[in-house]
Amino acid sequence: MSQFERKDEQNHPRTKNPQFSQMVEQALSRRRFLSAAGAVSAAAFFSVSPLSRAIAAVTTGSSPLLGFSAVASSTADTVVVPRGYKAERLISWGDAMFANGVEFSEDGNNSAADQLRQFGDNNDGMSIFAVDDSTAILAVNNEYCNYELMFPHQGKQMALEDVKRAQAAHGVSVLTLEHTDSGWQFKKDGIYNRRIHANTPMLMSGPAKGHALLQTSADPKGKHILGTFNNCANGMTPWGTYLTCEENFNGYFGSTQHVEITPEQARYGIGSEDAGWQWHNFDERFDLAKHPNECNRFGWVVEIDPNDPTATPIKRSALGRFKHENAELVIASNGHVVVYLGDDERGEHIYRFVSRDKYNPNDPAANRNLLDDGTLYVARFNSANNDESNSDELSGTGEWIPLVFGKQGLTPENGFTSQAEVLIHARLAATQVGATTMDRPEWVAAHPTEPMVFCTLTNNKNRGVNENQPLNGPNPRSENHYGHIVRWQPSAGQHTDATFNWDLFLLAGNPTVHPDTPYAGSANINADNMFNSPDGIGFDKAGRLWIQTDGNYSNQGDFAGQGNNQMLCADPSTGEIKRFLTGPIACEITGLAFTPDQKTLFVGVQHPGEELAGSHFPYGGEHTPRSSVMMITRIDGGIIGT
Ligand code: FEO
Ligand code: CA
Ligand code: CA
Ligand code: CA
Numbered sequence: 001m002s003q004f005e006r007k008d009e010q011n012h013p014r015t016k017n018p019q020f021s022q023m024v025e026q027a028l029s030r031r032r033f034l035s036a037a038g039a040v041s042a043a044a045f046f047s048v049s050p051l052s053r054a055i056a057a058v059t060t061g062s063s064p065l066l067g068f069s070a071v072a073s074s075t076a077d078t079v080v081v082p083r084g085y086k087a088e089r090l091i092s093w094g095d096a097m098f099a100n101g102v103e104f105s106e107d108g109n110n111s112a113a114d115q116l117r118q119f120g121d122n123n124d125g126m127s128i129f130a131v132d133d134s135t136a137i138l139a140v141n142n143e144y145c146n147y148e149l150m151f152p153h154q155g156k157q158m159a160l161e162d163v164k165r166a167q168a169a170h171g172v173s174v175l176t177l178e179h180t181d182s183g184w185q186f187k188k189d190g191i192y193n194r195r196i197h198a199n200t201p202m203l204m205s206g207p208a209k210g211h212a213l214l215q216t217s218a219d220p221k222g223k224h225i226l227g228t229f230n231n232c233a234n235g236m237t238p239w240g241t242y243l244t245c246e247e248n249f250n251g252y253f254g255s256t257q258h259v260e261i262t263p264e265q266a267r268y269g270i271g272s273e274d275a276g277w278q279w280h281n282f283d284e285r286f287d288l289a290k291h292p293n294e295c296n297r298f299g300w301v302v303e304i305d306p307n308d309p310t311a312t313p314i315k316r317s318a319l320g321r322f323k324h325e326n327a328e329l330v331i332a333s334n335g336h337v338v339v340y341l342g343d344d345e346r347g348e349h350i351y352r353f354v355s356r357d358k359y360n361p362n363d364p365a366a367n368r369n370l371l372d373d374g375t376l377y378v379a380r381f382n383s384a385n386n387d388e389s390n391s392d393e394l395s396g397t398g399e400w401i402p403l404v405f406g407k408q409g410l411t412p413e414n415g416f417t418s419q420a421e422v423l424i425h426a427r428l429a430a431t432q433v434g435a436t437t438m439d440r441p442e443w444v445a446a447h448p449t450e451p452m453v454f455c456t457l458t459n460n461k462n463r464g465v466n467e468n469q470p471l472n473g474p475n476p477r478s479e480n481h482y483g484h485i486v487r488w489q490p491s492a493g494q495h496t497d498a499t500f501n502w503d504l505f506l507l508a509g510n511p512t513v514h515p516d517t518p519y520a521g522s523a524n525i526n527a528d529n530m531f532n533s534p535d536g537i538g539f540d541k542a543g544r545l546w547i548q549t550d551g552n553y554s555n556q557g558d559f560a561g562q563g564n565n566q567m568l569c570a571d572p573s574t575g576e577i578k579r580f581l582t583g584p585i586a587c588e589i590t591g592l593a594f595t596p597d598q599k600t601l602f603v604g605v606q607h608p609g610e611e612l613a614g615s616h617f618p619y620g621g622e623h624t625p626r627s628s629v630m631m632i633t634r635i636d637g638g639i640i641g642t
Helices: 018-029 036-045 050-054 160-169 263-267 419-424 426-432
Strands: 085-092 123-132 135-142 171-180 183-186 194-196 201-205 224-226 231-236 242-246 301-304 314-316 324-331 336-343 350-358 374-381 395-402 441-446 453-457 484-490 499-507 534-539 545-549 566-570 577-582 588-594 600-606 628-634
Touching (some): 123 231, 123 600, 135 231, 171 242, 183 628, 242 324, 336 453, 484 534, 545 588
Parallel strands (some): 123 588, 201 314, 231 324, 324 441
Antiparallel strands (some): 123 135, 201 224, 242 301, 301 314, 336 441, 374 395, 395 499, 441 453, 453 484, 534 545
């Protein structure tokens, strides 16, 4: 959830197929996902690998991958982990990161200057970079802040200093970790420590660099950007850099006077009213009337070198501009770099970037700009109804459609005059080429050894309700309050393949409230592991799929029995799912990073106690709730999950 209401109602035309909708509802009612009945067809199209052939058989309690004892759902104001594990706090919002820094003030009166030297707020995606046996770097996104917790006036009497403090709480925190006798610890004043925030100088690179739409009075060349914010999830490269993804950037722009909103701005949710941040009232850079192009300089993936605190972050425009969730980077077996990307908005799309050049493991310097040249694609999922080989299964084929200027209608007649414009307005380009509308694509995760990719579709209240978002194959439930996970496999086993086969790995649901309806969820969801709104996902080295939730934590009605947000673990080959961790009150669980030995897992607890919900995590008592990175280990020092 975000501090402020999302501006995410989209209105772009789509075709409707009521007959297919009806068929899917029937298929859903039979709960055919991952069921024994579905096994034959799943095996038929997942013909690439032995692991894939095993998918579809749901067996509970039998997976050798899931070696821990599941935890119950919880409404407690704490982090609960399985028996034999412990969860310790690594760092929290406001902790000083530098020797001369000021610690967090419970009275809410830290200054902007203090925050610039403190851990940022609302930690989200993170990646770990090993330096040597006793040193590592943890790069952590700081997505946003909660005015109701940050300021004594709760955001009702904002001033310039408050806006500057909020800007300083956004961005990325780069942390030096040190291994001690008691495990990994944050090293205050460590040599890699760095704060990147909404005013940090950055460069734009790739095809959109310098384009007129990126030029401002402060930067007439359109390539020197100030800052990054709403840094949601992340990625990392094998050449040692961190990728941070700009998500709901639109909500930070507003106007002090009337402005005409262009169709392109509207598609990105940009309007004269901001989402409540009030930055444009005090910092004219965010005032659309004065600086109409500033908003085009956000919505990108930013590459950061965590090894060099002086390195300038680079916005990689070849990866497109939208509300980026994460950037899952894999090296295809043919050497090309492939980055899978979700655009988190109801009815938006899933993308894939393929580099022009190949990754060279022997020459790190040669890889530095691989993300500047390549092709951005968007996914079209063919539904079962137009793929006769898969008649009534919730599976089908799909294709990656290139977003290349001059092709597929990406032409001046349709509003595209260059590749830069295709990338700056990637959402409109995706619609032009016929991309499939999805139920809010959040994280994408690629299996470590098999060519198999998963994407969380967190929820979509508009599916089947809004006429522009009719039911379709991979988004088969109307009013999808629980969310689901779609999975695909490249047709010939290579991440650069033009086509893929897909199915649904799970549909979240509540079988105790909705027995035998589409809202019970798929066959691998039961009363002991149920959850809603899958969001963060990632694999460990052994191929366990870890799933984090950002859902409704009311524990009532449709969500009765599901408790606080949580983290689960799934066996991708059997479909079995077990709950691993539960978070404190009113938090989201988001962000995960394993140490290379797989013995320490860092997990993010984001916005406990949002909207004054009564959490005092992590310190309890009457303390201010604070987003925190937790460190999970086994008491016996073993590998997590086994
Ligand atoms: Fe920042 Fe879509 O989650
Ligand atoms: Ca969040
Ligand atoms: Ca998310
Ligand atoms: Ca979410």
